[in-house]
Amino acid sequence: MQLFYSATSPYVRKVVVAAMLRGLDDRLERVTVNAHASPPALLAANPLSKVPALITDDGRSLVDSPVICAFLDSLGEAPPLTPAGPDRWRVERLHALADGITDAAVLGRMEAMRPEEAARGEHRARLWSAVVRTLDLLEGEAAMLDEATTPAQWTIGTVALACALGYLDFRYGDRDWRAGRPGLAAWDEAVRRHPVFVATEPA
Numbered sequence: 555m556q557l558f559y560s561a562t563s564p565y566v567r568k569v570v571v572a573a574m575l576r577g578l579d580d581r582l583e584r585v586t587v588n589a590h591a592s593p594p595a596l597l598a599a600n601p602l603s604k605v606p607a608l609i610t611d612d613g614r615s616l617v618d619s620p621v622i623c624a625f626l627d628s629l630g631e632a633p634p635l636t637p638a639g640p641d642r643w644r645v646e647r648l649h650a651l652a653d654g655i656t657d658a659a660v661l662g663r664m665e666a667m668r669p670e671e672a673a674r675g676e677h678r679a680r681l682w683s684a685v686v687r688t689l690d691l692l693e694g695e696a697a698m699l700d701e702a703t704t705p706a707q708w709t710i711g712t713v714a715l716a717c718a719l720g721y722l723d724f725r726y727g728d729r730d731w732r733a734g735r736p737g738l739a740a741w742d743e744a745v746r747r748h749p750v751f752v753a754t755e756p757a
Contacts, residue, residue, distance in 0.1 A: 556609040558596050559584040562756045564656045564721035565619040566606045571713050572623045574750045575705055576632040581611075620649065623710050635710040648711030651688055655718040658684040663725050682729075685722070689731055689738065696737025703744045716745045724756050 559566050573579045587596045592603040600607035600617040608616040608625070616622050627634040636645055662681040665674050692699070692715070702712045719742045722731050732739035745751060 555582055555611055556599075557582045557584050558587050558589075558599055558605050558607040560587065560589065560605050562724070563605050564660070564717045565653075567720070567754045567756070568619050568710075568714050568717045569606045569608075569622050569626070570754050571717065571750050572626050572635055572710065574753075575635065575708065575713070576626055576630050578626055578630055581629075620653070620710075623713075627710075633706075635708065635713065637709065645709040645711040648709070649714045651692065652711060652714035652718045655685050655688050656714070656721055658682070659718070659721055659725060685731075689735060693735040693738045696735075696741060699738070699741040703741065705748065705750075712745070716742065716751060720746065720751070720755065 557566075557569065559570075570579065570582070570584075573582055585595070587593050587605060589596060589603050589605050596605070596607060597603055599609055599615045602617065604617065606617075606619055606622055608622045610616065610625070616625055624636065627636055636642060636649075658681040662678045662685075665678045665681070668674060699712065699715075702708055719731070719738075722729070732742075746755075
């Protein structure tokens with residue numbers, strides 16, 4: 555399988571961590587691309603010119619990290635990262651909240667790289683407010699996260715959250731998201747030391 559890849563993308567990182575946890579990483583050929591340059595090979599796999607994009611062994615193109623992670627869950631013998639039954643919706647909710655943090659942080663980063671205008675500053679503030687509100691919500695649920703500090707307990711939701719928090723550290727190092735959130739900070743400290751997160755941490 556070919557994975558169109560950028561080492562700094564938190565969405566790509568989530569897919570790679572999911573593949574590692576499911577024992578599938580050796581089946582992925584990582585193709586490094588600059589999505590902003592819209593190279594033809596990426597456009598052939600994903601006309602949206604976004605990473606990650608996956609070409610499966612039978613030549614199908616899959617786009618968007620939740621879709622790719624769900625596909626990886628269908629392969630191999632390891633327990634799926636998205637459980638069946640009632641627990642699925644708890645995991646899917648956390649996955650969506652974590653991706654929402656990432657979405658707002660990535661958009662805020664892109665806005666900060668454009669020429670400054672008052673409207674853009676207000677938009678960045680709204681995006682960061684969305685991150686703060688969601689972090690506060692998850693801090694209130696930190697006791698649930700404390701039960702998910704080892705790979706056997708992880709789901710796609712906790713993987714997505716760890717990648718979202720890692721992105722905040724990477725791109726928003728001047729903002730201390732840990733302040734006032736001891737439960738979330740302690741969970742992140744325990745999870746980020748695992749080899750799959752150490753190996754995928756952006757430089």
